[in-house]
Each structure stands twice: as C-alpha cells, then as structure tokens.
Amino acid sequence: MPIVMILLGGCSSAPLRYEKVQGAKWDARSVVLVKKNKKSNLVHMDILAFQAPDRMRLEVTTPMGIHLASMALKNDEFQVALTRQKSYYVGRASAKTLQPIIGAEIDPRVLLSVLFDRVPDFSQGWECIYGEKGYLESCKNEKESISINWKHRELARKVVEIETEKVNLQVSLKGYEPIDNTEASTFEIALPTGFKKKKL
Known part of the structure; x- marks a missing residue:
C-alpha cells in the first residue's frame, strides 16, 4: 500500500489537475543521463494517453525529426517497434x-503515472509526498x-525527473491537448x- 504524506509549500500558479483528466496528448522532451559514463541522450516524444483503463502511445523521434520508435501500452501489456533496428518487441x-x-x-507504467500525477500503485513499496x-x-x-x-509546474506544463541507480531521466511536458476518445x-x-x- 503506498504511503502518502502532505508537505507544506506549493506552486505560485494554478497548475492543471491531471488526476482529473481522462485522456490527453503531450509534446515531450526527454533527456537521459547515464551516470556511469556521464553520457546524455535527447529525444522527443509525442504522447497520447488515457487512464481507467490505462493506455498509452509513444512516437519517439530525434531532435531532427527522424523516427526512432513506436510504443503502445494497454494496462500492463506493451508492443514496441524500433525503426532503425527493424526490431519488434x-x-x-x-x-x-x-x-x-x-x-x-x-x-x-511509471511514465503513465507521471502523466496523470498518480501514485505508481502498479507495484508495492511506493512512498509519496503531496x-x-x-x-x-x-x-x-x-x-x-x-x-x-515533480520539479516544476505551470498551468498544463510540467517537468518531472525520474532517477534510478543507473540513469537520470528528465521529461519536460508541454503542448497539452485534452482528448475524449480515440480508435482502439x-x-x-x-x-x-x-x-x-x-x-527483451
């Protein structure tokens, strides 16, 4: 069961309440820093996602617009197509x-939780602060x-940092557009x- 605490302090603006959003599109800029060799990688992501039930589609490109990958997620099942490698997972x-x-x-599913400002309750052991x-x-x-x-919020924009033992991932989300429905x-x-x- 996730542990939740309330922390005093807040944002000066009025950010969007993403937990109330059913579905949306985002433009995202993602920077991955590999801690071991200090190398970084920048990609752009077009994101379409819905919650209840959880669904997400990613289209990933280089900063120059070269297509790298497509990913589809439905609940806990995924499909990935890598353009350059011609590989499918x-x-x-x-x-x-x-x-x-x-x-x-x-x-x-961590990224999906980040999009909708949710506790990542698909796995045990999460502790969160509000x-x-x-x-x-x-x-x-x-x-x-x-x-x-969650490093920064301004209206529908936000910057989120995800850190593991090996990498630091910073995702800047903008271009928010609410979506009611889409083709299955x-x-x-x-x-x-x-x-x-x-x-994999």
Missing part, C-alpha cells in the same frame, strides 16, 4: 520496456531504487513488414 511491461527506446530501464495544494511532489520506491520528483487500434502495433520479433 511484445510482452508484459517491466523496467526493461523503455530501455531500447530511450536508453533507460524504467517501467512505462504539497499543501494537493499536487504530487515526489515518490520513491527504495526496493526498486527509483524516485520521481491506436494502442496496437502490428509486426511491421521486414521487422524481426525479439524478446
């Missing part, structure tokens, strides 16, 4: 799922060696022609 979501996409071993205005400020899971910090096929990626199916 399918299975149950885990910390390994995002590794070939953004170079960080982070469960995509600010006095009711916004999530941080979550950590010592057993899984991962922490999440959006969250399905068939094996593309010429791609090889692999296991």
Whole structure:
C-alpha cells in the first residue's frame, strides 16, 4: 500500500489537475543521463494517453525529426517497434520496456503515472509526498531504487525527473491537448513488414 504524506509549500500558479483528466496528448522532451559514463541522450516524444483503463502511445523521434520508435501500452501489456533496428518487441511491461527506446530501464507504467500525477500503485513499496495544494511532489520506491520528483509546474506544463541507480531521466511536458476518445487500434502495433520479433 503506498504511503502518502502532505508537505507544506506549493506552486505560485494554478497548475492543471491531471488526476482529473481522462485522456490527453503531450509534446515531450526527454533527456537521459547515464551516470556511469556521464553520457546524455535527447529525444522527443509525442504522447497520447488515457487512464481507467490505462493506455498509452509513444512516437519517439530525434531532435531532427527522424523516427526512432513506436510504443503502445494497454494496462500492463506493451508492443514496441524500433525503426532503425527493424526490431519488434511484445510482452508484459517491466523496467526493461523503455530501455531500447530511450536508453533507460524504467517501467512505462511509471511514465503513465507521471502523466496523470498518480501514485505508481502498479507495484508495492511506493512512498509519496503531496504539497499543501494537493499536487504530487515526489515518490520513491527504495526496493526498486527509483524516485520521481515533480520539479516544476505551470498551468498544463510540467517537468518531472525520474532517477534510478543507473540513469537520470528528465521529461519536460508541454503542448497539452485534452482528448475524449480515440480508435482502439491506436494502442496496437502490428509486426511491421521486414521487422524481426525479439524478446527483451
């Protein structure tokens, strides 16, 4: 059961209450810093996500707009197609799922929780802190060696930092657009022609 605390202090603006949003699109800028060699990797992500039930679609590109990957998540099942490698993965979501996409071993359900300002309650051991205005400020899971910090909020924009033993991932979310519904096929990626199916 997640542990939740209230922390005094808050934001001066009036950020969006994402926990009340059913579905939305975002433009995201993601920077991954690998702690061992201090190398960083920047990618852009077009994100479409819904909650209850949980669904997410990522389209990942380089800063120059070259397509790198597509990922679809439905509850705890994922499909990934890597454009350059012509590789295709399918299975149950885990910390390994995002590794070939953004170079960080982070469960995509953590990212989904970040989008909607939710406690990542898909796994045990999370402890979270809320600010006095009711916004999530941080979550950590010592057993899984991962922490999440909401660094900045301004209206619909926010910056979130996810840290593990190996990497630091900073995600800047902007371009918010609420979405009521979308085609079910959006969250399905068939094996593309010429791609090889692999296991993570």
